[in-house]
Amino acid sequence: MPDLPFALWIALAAVLGLLVGSFLNVVILRLPERMAAAWRHEARDVLKIEGDAEPMPPGIVREPSHCPHCKHPLSALDNIPLFGWLLLRGRCRYCQTKISIQYPLVELLSGILSAVIVWKFGPSWAALAGLGFTWVLIAAAGIDFRTQLLPDQLTLPLLWLGLLLSLLPMFVSAPSAILAAAIGYLSLWSVYWGFKLLTGKEGMGYGDFKLLAALGAWMGPVALLPIVLLSSLIGALVGGSLIALRKHEREIPMPFGPFIAAAGWVWFVAGPDLLDGYLHLTGMR
Structure with a gap:
């Protein structure tokens, strides 16, 4: 690991956590929809239902972020973790629909917990593993909270x-x-x-x-x-x-x-x- 001041490591972990938190929001929202759609596709195959199957929901990695209501793609400024939501005052720039408080909360939680992990374990492989552990728990908890x-x-x-x-x-x-x-x-x-x-x-x-x-x-x-x-x-x-x-x-x-x-x-x-x-x-x- 590079030799950096310990406080800087913690700050970098917080910033990284904010960025990952933005991705975790995508996982929390899109993974259950992808799973449900995949189950329906499998059911159609098993039951031999004819006709066109429904299109799959947006993917987790490739499809760009967009407003869930008006589907307008979000700009880079809108996608800044935490601060994008604050700059928009919690509303979509294009349709003025309220943006769920989940977005900044997950990003903030990911940033804080990531900083705590590095504070606890220091700049080490254990901290890297702990970050992955933390991010998976946040995503799993968010999905369970929303969908059980x-x-x-x-x-x-x-x-x-x-x-x-x-x-x-x-x-x-x-x-x-x-x-x-x-x-x-x-x-x-x-x-x-x-x-x-x-x-x-x-x-x-x-x-x-x-x-x-x-x-x-x-x-x-x-x-x-x-x-x-x-x-x-x-x-x-x-x-x-x-x-x-x-x-x-x-x-x-x-x-x-x-x-x-x-x-x-x-x-x-x-x-x-x-x-x-x-x-x-x-x-x-």
Whole structure:
């Protein structure tokens, strides 16, 4: 790595995070549409439905950014992460339709979390891996929040990358990563089927199992219980607040993936410190 001041590394990570955050918005919005269209195409083939199939939605990489409402291509100025939204005052330059607050929030979140990763790990290969880990979690959480889907296209590569990094090892050893991935998946799988047998309802999706398995592959079995407890606490606080503010109906299911992702990222960055603080607080150390 080039020899640069540490503060400059953090600033560069923040700028890179803003740029990647702009791309993550594209992933969050377009990947579910591409997946749904692909499923319909496959269904037509299986059912042998005649006639022209629907055109595929815009791709994630090649198609340029455009206004979701009027479809007008966006200029380079409009595409500046965070500042483009501020300059436009949250409205499309061409049709004056409101631009979702999601765009600047995802970019800002990506920038801040990227800076924290480099602050935590320094200019290292671990930081580079941590940036990829962070960006995938942001995209997965955003998609699950919007659609209640956790795509295999994100959770499975995250799982496999964690397992491969354990061969170095970078964060945990290979035996720990493999064991944690299995425990993470099977624990939520057991909760899912227990809840379904008791109530006849599905309490979570299979994507949640895969996401927790991926987090286990990156952080080992010690992290699993704190992640589950922390995600449940965050989910209860957020869900209770939204219900109290009447912004979410009790009967409408709330995706659990964003809370798992948030808890997993927090533990990835500060897990040992949180555990040490808890042990000191309870007098166990």
